[in-house]
Amino acid sequence: MLDRESTFALPGTVKLLQKDFIPVALDQAYQRRQKDTEGEFYRKIASQGPRSDFQNTTQGFYVADATGKLYFYNNNRDPKKVQRLIRESLKEFVDSPPGQISVLQAETRDKRWNVEPPKGGLVVRVRARVIDGYKETTNQWKKIFQNSVSRDNLWITKEEHEALVAGTFPTKLQQRIARFHLVDNTRGEPPMWGFTDIRKLKIELKDNGEIQGQVSLRTVKGAERGYEAELKGKLEVTGGKVAKLEIVCLGKFWGEGRYTGGAPKGKFPLAITFTLADGTDLADRIPPQGSRGWIDGYLQ
Amino acid sequence: MRYKALQALIGATLAFSCLLQFAAGQDLTTEKCNTLLSELQPKSDALWRTIPWRTSLLEAQKAAAEENKPIFIWAMDGHPLGCT
Numbered sequence: 001m002l003d004r005e006s007t008f009a010l011p012g013t014v015k016l017l018q019k020d021f022i023p024v025a026l027d028q029a030y031q032r033r034q035k036d037t038e039g040e041f042y043r044k045i046a047s048q049g050p051r052s053d054f055q056n057t058t059q060g061f062y063v064a065d066a067t068g069k070l071y072f073y074n075n076n077r078d079p080k081k082v083q084r085l086i087r088e089s090l091k092e093f094v095d096s097p098p099g100q101i102s103v104l105q106a107e108t109r110d111k112r113w114n115v116e117p118p119k120g121g122l123v124v125r126v127r128a129r130v131i132d133g134y135k136e137t138t139n140q141w142k143k144i145f146q147n148s149v150s151r152d153n154l155w156i157t158k159e160e161h162e163a164l165v166a167g168t169f170p171t172k173l174q175q176r177i178a179r180f181h182l183v184d185n186t187r188g189e190p191p192m193w194g195f196t197d198i199r200k201l202k203i204e205l206k207d208n209g210e211i212q213g214q215v216s217l218r219t220v221k222g223a224e225r226g227y228e229a230e231l232k233g234k235l236e237v238t239g240g241k242v243a244k245l246e247i248v249c250l251g252k253f254w255g256e257g258r259y260t261g262g263a264p265k266g267k268f269p270l271a272i273t274f275t276l277a278d279g280t281d282l283a284d285r286i287p288p289q290g291s292r293g294w295i296d297g298y299l300q
Numbered sequence: 301m302r303y304k305a306l307q308a309l310i311g312a313t314l315a316f317s318c319l320l321q322f323a324a325g326q327d328l329t330t331e332k333c334n335t336l337l338s339e340l341q342p343k344s345d346a347l348w349r350t351i352p353w354r355t356s357l358l359e360a361q362k363a364a365a366e367e368n369k370p371i372f373i374w375a376m377d378g379h380p381l382g383c384t
Contacts, residue, residue: 009346009347026379027375089370188378
C-alpha cells in the first residue's frame with residue numbers, strides 16, 4: 001500500500017516506468033525459493049544486492065538488465081530518492097548497454113510455486129478496509145495505512161462451484177473464507193486463522209440466491225485476535241455457472257499480527273467484500289496469499 | 301413502590317438502549333452492503349495502475365531483451381498488486 005500511494009504516485013516515476021522500463025511486480029517469497037529458471041534468474045539479480053540470503057526476505061526495488069546485471073537495489077520509501085535512483089540506473093544502462101542477450105526459456109517450472117486457479121472453478125476478488133477506530137494522525141505513512149483497501153483473491157474449486165450452482169454453500173469453502181480471507185490485511189501480511197480459531201461459522205445460500213451468515217473467530221493461542229461479523233450477499237446462476245457473486249462481511253475485529261502493527265485499539269469495524277473476478281484486472285491472476293507454497297493446504 | 305417503578309423504568313430504558321446500539325452495529329442492510337461494495341473498489345484513476353506491470357519475471361526478461369530496456373522489479377513480502 002505504501003508504495004502504491006507514495007513511490008508510484010509520483011507522475012515522473014510513473015512516466016519513467018511506462019516509457020523506459022519493463023516493470024514487473026513480484027511476491028519475492030516465490031522467486032527466491034523457486035527451483036526453476038525464473039527463480040535462478042531472480043536470485044542471480046538479487047544476489048548482487050545486500051539481501052542475498054535467500055532464507056530471508058529480499059524485498060525491495062531492483063533495476064537489472066536482461067542478462068541479470070543489477071544496476072540498483074533500494075528498499076527506501078522516499079519517493080523522490082527512488083525516482084532519482086531509477087533515473088541514475090537508466091543513465092547507466094543507456095551509457096553501457098548489455099551485450100549479447102539471449103531470451104531465457106522456462107526449461108524448468110517449480111510446481112510448488114507456479115499455481116493456477118482451479119479449472120472450472122472461480123476467482124473472487126477480496127477487499128478489506130478498516131471503517132473506523134484509528135486515531136487522527138498527521139503522519140503521511142500512517143494515513144496511507146488508515147485509508148488503505150487491501151486486495152487478495154479467493155479461489156473456489158470446480159466441485160465447490162458446482163455445489164454453489166446446485167444451491168448449497170460447501171463447508172470447506174466456508175472454512176477457507178473464514179481462515180484465509182476474514183483477516184485484516186490492510187496494513188501488511190496478516191496472520192491467518194487456524195481451524196480451532198473458528199468458534200462459530202455458518203454461511204447459508206437460500207433458494208432465492210441470498211447469502212446470509214455469521215462468523216466468530218478468536219485465537220486459541222498466541223496473540224489475542226478476533227473477528228465477529230455478519231455476512232450478507234447475493235449469488236446468481238446463468239447457464240449452469242455462477243454469473244454473480246457478491247458478499248459483504250461487516251463486524252468487529254480486534255488485535256494485530258507481526259506484520260500488521262498499528263491497528264486501532266480495542267475492537268474496530270472491519271468490512272470485507274467479495275466480488276466475482278472477470279480477469280480484466282492484472283491482480284486477478286495472483287494466487288491467494290494463504291496458498292503461498294501450500295496450495296493443497298489452502299484448498300483442503 | 302415509586303422507587304421500584306423508577307428502577308424498572310431505568311432498567312428497561314438501558315436494555316432498550318443496548319438493543320438499539322447492538323442493532324445499529326450489526327444491521328447489515330442491502331443499502332449498507334451496496335455502499336461498502338462501492339467504497340471498497342480501487343480508484344480506477346490511481347497512477348500506479350497505469351504502469352504496465354507484468355507478474356512474470358521471465359516474460360519481463362524476454363520483453364527487456366526484445367525492447368532493449370532495463371527491468372524494474374517491485375519485489376515485496378506479499379504480492380505488491382495485492383496485500384502489501
